[in-house]
Amino acid sequence: MSRRSNLSSENPIPSLPSPILAWLEKAWRVGASLGEWRHQRQVLRGIWPLKLSVPVISIGNLTVGGTGKTPTTVSLARAWQKRGGHPGILSRGYKGGADGNDEYHMLKEQLPDVPHLQNPQRHKAGEQLLKAYPEVDLLFLDDGFQHRRLYRDLDVVLCDAKDPFGGGYCLPRGRLREPVTALARAQHILLTRSERCTEIELKNVRGFFRQMFPTIPVSLARTEVVGLQKLSGEKLDQYPEGQFLPFSAIGDPSGFQHSLKSHGIQIHPSICFRDHHSFRSTDLATLERKSTELGAAGLICTLKDAVKIREMTLPAGLQNRVYVLEIRQNIDSTELLEGFRPGTPRGEVN
DSSP, X not given: OEEESSOOOSSSSTTSOHHHHHHHHHHHHHHHHHHHHHHHHHHHTTOOSBOOSSOEEEEEESBXXXXXXXXXXXXXXXXXXXXXXXXXXXXXXXXXXXXXXXXHXXXXXXXXXXXXXXXXXXXXXXXHHHHHOTTOOEEEEETOTTOTTBOOSEEEEEEESSSTTGGGSBTTTSSBSSOGGGGGGOSEEEEEOGGGSOHHHHHHXXXXXXXXXXXXXXXXXXXXXXXXXXXXXXXXXXXXXXXXXXXXXXXXXXXXXXXXXXXXXXXXXXXXXXXXXXXXXXXXXXXXXXXXXXXXXXXXXXHHHHHHHTTSOOOTTTTXXXXXXXXXXXXXXXXXXXXXXXXXXGGGOO
C-alpha cells in the first residue's frame, strides 16, 4: 500500500463519470486515427521516415507509465559496448530543462561514456550527435514507438507482463497511448517485470501475444535488484536494520515496492509523487517529518529520484539516511542485437 502525494490515480481523469471517460477515449482514438492517416500521407509523399547513416533501435511502449524503457536502454547499450560497438542515445527530453530531464541524468550516470542528445526532433538530434561523435555505430531511440517520422531498423515494444495493456482502454479512460492493434508495427515485444508473474500467467500472456501477433518475436525481461547505495553513489555492503520509508516520482511505483520486498527489505507504506516531479524543499521536509514519525531506519528512492535530490540541501533528519535502490534489467541481448555488427553502415544491416 502506498500514500500518494501530488499524484493522480491510475486514470488521468479519475473524477469524471464513466460515460464521459468513454466519450473522451473515443475522441482520443479518433486523434490516433488522424495521426495514422497523417503518417501514411507523409510516407506516400516520400517525406517520412527520415533515415540516419547508422542503424537505429527504438525502445518504446504502448502505455503511459513505467515499463522499464530506461533500464532496457542501459542493458542493451552496455551489451553493444561489450561487442566492441559505440552506442548513442536519442530521446525527446520530456519535462526537461536546458540540462536535460531526469532520465537524461539517470542515463548519464549509468552510461557516462555514451553520447545522448534530447530533442523532440529526433532526426535532427541524430544528425547532430553523429557529427559530434562519428565513432557512434548504433543509436537507441528512447521512447520511440510513437515517433514514427524517424526510420528504425528494429522496433522493440515493452509491455508490463503483469498488465500489458494498461487496463485495456486508451487515454484518459485507461493507459493505452494507442489501440492494442498498433502493436502490429512492432518487430519485437519484450515483456518486462516478468518476475512478478507466475509461470501460468507468463504462459498465458505469451500465448496471447503469439496468437494475436504470430510473426512478432516475444521475449522476457526480469528486473533484478543489485543492492543499495548511498545517495552519493557509494555502494553498501550492509545497511541499517528495520523498516525503511520508500519514496519515488516514477511512472509505476508498484514495481519499485515489489523490488524492495523481493530483496527482503522491510518497508513502510510508500510516499509517491507524480512522474517527473521536481522535488522542492517542502517535499524533503515532509519526508523528514514522516520518517521521524514512523521511526524509519532510513529512506529509499530510485536512481531516477536520486539524480534530482542529490544536489539539494537535505534537512538534518535526512542527511546520511537516504539510500538508493540499484537495479538492472536482465534480458537476452543476443536475440535483440542479432543482425547488428559494430562498425556496420546502415546498408549492411541484416
